[in-house]
Amino acid sequence: MISNTDLYDINPKVPTCKASPVHVHSGVPIPKVMRVRVFSPEDWEEFIQEWASSLKTQYDKVRRFGGSGDLGVDIAGFCTDQGFRGAWENYQCKRYDHPLRPSDIWVEIGKIIYYSHIGEYVSPQKHYFVCPQDIGTSLEKLLNTPSELKKKMAENWDKHCLAGITSTTEVPLTGALLSYFDTFDFSVFSSKSLVELIEGHSKTGFHAVRFGGGLPPRPDPEFPPETPAEIESRYIRRLLDAYGEHLGVSMLDPDALNAHTPLKRDYLRQRERFYHAESLRNFARDTVPEGTFGALQEEIFYGVIDVCESSHVNGFERMKATVAQASSVAATSNPLASAVKTQDRQGICHQLANDDRLIWVQEDE
Template sequence: MDIAGFESAAGFGGVWDCFQCKHYKDALMPTDAWPEIYKVLRYAESGYYTLPRTYHFMAPRGLGATLDQMLLRPGELKAAFLKVLAEGKVGPPNNNDERDKIAAYAETADFSIFQSSTPAELLEQHKSSPQHTVRFAVPLPAAPPAQSPPVEPAPEEAKYLEQLYDVYAERFGTTARSIEDLAEHPKAHAHLRSQREYFYCAETFRIFYRDKVPPMTFENLQDQVHEGVKEIHDEDHTSGYERLQKVLSASQQINLTTNALISVWQARDKKGICHQLANDDRLRWCQ
């Protein structure tokens, strides 16, 4: 089976990589490689596609020593290919014109594109894929310590902070609309510090796992948190502060089973996701 990896929408007309997969019971030998090299050169010479940037031979048993050494010496690989081509051992046996055409093209081709990858190397590369943990059911790494909230709020904090200022205005009678102004009210200021820490826990969590799980996995987690707290959120509450506290408490009771991230999230991440939802206006404390 061949696998083509395209770098752009141009497909075979742009930069691409070829992965030649051979599921043979023995290691690959030069005689296994010659027909494949001939094929890719033939189609490139005819303009069916551009020559690939790289062409990887892959097989469960790997490569034999002879082929492996040839791939490390592109000049030797080219010379050996041209020799078997001239001898009629590869290509159509009764079509000298085609073989001559491919020989001329091969003379100008860069044979360093022909490489090999072992199964172990492929698995190591696959570890960087968002699909790796799902396909191989391996545990996710632990997230690093959460980023500490900066002294000056980041632009992406604006909405959930505005909501918290409304909560404190209702709860404590403050008029503060900034962290600096809120410092005059120790209880509200301490509460805000905790909420910002939760938010940054969730942001650290989101960013760290973004490229380690399939697309939309974190967004699905947010959706499930929202589903888990919305009934509490939508109930009548005496104040926005009470709604906030009960929703944060409800987030701790959420027990999911269908998301790849549930094996690594923690209590503070759940609370932080609530503030992310507030940031997106999916939760509103003061109504």
């Protein structure tokens, strides 16, 4: 019979952090490392592709290889324009349901040694192993001790590499290959932890969408330079045409506005709005997937085009009405929504004018 001494009061553990509305809505956040460990094969492949895009700042070129003829190469980072004939580094991203073990990588090391020996490529200056379950302790110890790694590799060659490197022929560790093996620098083999991968991934535009947590703080926009930049020429020309139609005079350049103080103030405000939108474009490039800002521009365009193409007294009134309408376009479905300001929506109108999608002075007026 069960004794009363075996019974305990229900006493849930007190949370180590204060509850917040986010917790109530979405639950306690799952650490990013734990998320990666339960990725499906498809999610892992997508994550690796996204992470690999962060390597483009480190190398001249980054390429992904796949299929049975990959020659031991998964993700290659080329340090020069010579490709596999120059300095390069390899990332072998293995997906297993357990931390990576020595038995998982013998054939991969064998491929690098064999194919660099026969001249398919020069030996990589670094070869990193990556796994969603991270690197096991026994393998990490071997990778940190090149001499022991070399010894164990020789012991396991026949079992894992003799028939495992290529399906067309056996590859015995003898003769010239053995001599090459003996001089091979095993310190090139190393690993990347999940924490390191996630840190690299955080520098891509895919991070917030995949892991959540919101967008990082947005930098303040640049203040417009006194002399307009080349990227402003098109929309400024359209602004001057709109001001000119309003006044009934020709506006050759912004200096013509010096005699019209209200319009000069308006001109300066429009330039500030344009630079706000350019700042958002740059922010989007680094924080959200490609095409996100373009989708926001498209939403603003369809939110204002009917107003823009309606009848107006002149181009200046059309521009003012269109920019005012842009302020009311919510764009809440866009991933950038939390970072978008009123000035951004207004400034996007001038980006669209730069692209000839919004025109203030209509030919039929």
